Amino acid sequence: MDEFHKIRRLPLYVFEQVNRLKASARAAGADIIDLGMGNPDLPTPQFIVDKLCETIQRPRTHRYSSSKGIPGLRRAQAAYYERRFGVKLDPNTEVVATLGSKEGFANMAQAITAPGDVVLVPNPSYPIHAFGFLMAGGVIRSVPAEPGPEFFRALERAVVHSIPKPLAVVLCYPANPTATVADLDFYRDVVAFARRHELFVLSDLAYAEIYFDGVPPPSILQVPGAKDVAVEFTSMSKTFSMPGWRMGFAVGNERLISALTRVKSYLDYGAFTPIQVAASAALHAGDAPIEEVREVYRRRRDALVDAFGRSGWTIPSPNASMFAWAPIPEPYRELGSLEFSKLLLEKADIAVAPGIGFGEHGDSFVRIALVENEQRIRQAARNLRRFLETADETLHNVIPISARR
C-alpha cells in the first residue's frame, strides 16, 4: 500500500541509522561514548526541581493549564528579555509559552503556511527548520548557513526567482549544527531585507546562553523595527538543562504570536502548571545558574578541541552552542558523513551525528555534541588516536574501494 502523503515527506531520521548501530554495539557490551544527540546530560538545577515539587503539592495545579502559558510565566520571559537583551515585550500579546521550542517552531509553521508557500531555510540546519514547513505543505528553498555576503545573495536570488514569493526565512544563531554565531549588524541587514520584501523572519535562539568567548549572542529583536517581521524562539532545554521538561517560548511579532497561540489553543492545554511555575522561578533566578552551565560546556569544548587535536583530528573551536562542527579527517573524507560516522562507532566506540542528517551541504562534516564529561571526552580521544593510526588498514578492510564515493 502507498505510504501516506505526509509520511512520504518525512524520511526516516538519518540519525536513526547511527542510533541502531549504537544500540547493537551497546547490547554487545561496547562502551560507546555518545557525542551524537544534543541531549544535555547535566541535572536541572536543584532550586528548579524544588519549585516543581513544592508546586505539585497544590491540587489546583493538577487541572488543565493555560495553552499560551500562565501569566506569571509569560511575564517572567518578558523580564528575561528585558534583562538580557534590553528588549521590551508585552507578555499578553508578544509572548507565548511552547512545549519546547521545537513544538513552537513546528506549530508556527502549521499556523502560517499555505500549501506551496516557499520558505528559505539554511542548509545544513536543525531538521525541524525544514521539516516543520514540509509537514505544513510548504516548499523549502535552501540558503547558506553562514551569515555572510553569500547569504544575502541567496536571499536576493530567492525573492527574484521563487514562485510564489517567499513567505519567510529561518535563522538559527548560534547555529545547530555548525555552531556559527551572528552579530547584530547581520540581524540589522536581515530585518531591513525582510521589511523591504515583506518576508517573515523566524529566529531560533535556542543557544542564547551557551557561548564561550565573552560575547553574548544578540537577539534579532534588538534591531529597531524587528517586531514588524520577526519572531524568536528560545528554550529552557539547554540554558537550564531542562530538555525533558519541554518548555520554550516564541516572542515578537504580534500577528505571528497570535497565529501560533490560536493553533495551540486547539491542540494543547499548556505544559503542566508546576512545570510552568518552576520555569518562571528559573527565569527570575538571575545569571548564576546559567553561568555554571556555560562553564561546564566551555571546559568540555576545550577538552574536545585539545584532546582530539592531539589525536590527529583538528576541530575548529566553537565559540557558542553545545556542538563542534568537525570536518571529516582527510583519509575518510570520500566516505561521506554517514559511512564515516558508522565507522567511528564500530571502530572507535564514538557516536557522532553525521552532517548529512542536517542537509546535503553538511555531508563533509560530523556534529560532535558536548554531552559527555571531560574524562569521557579524553577517553574518546584515546580511542580516536588508535582509529586514526590504523586508517589505511581500516579503509582497505572495511570499505571495498568500489563502495567508496
Ligand SMILES: Cc1ncc(COP(=O)(O)O)c(C=O)c1O
Ligand atoms: C536549534 C535548536 N532549536 C530547538 C531545539 C529544541 O529545543 P527544545 O528542547 O526547546 O524543543 C534544539 C535542540 O537540540 C536546537 O538545537
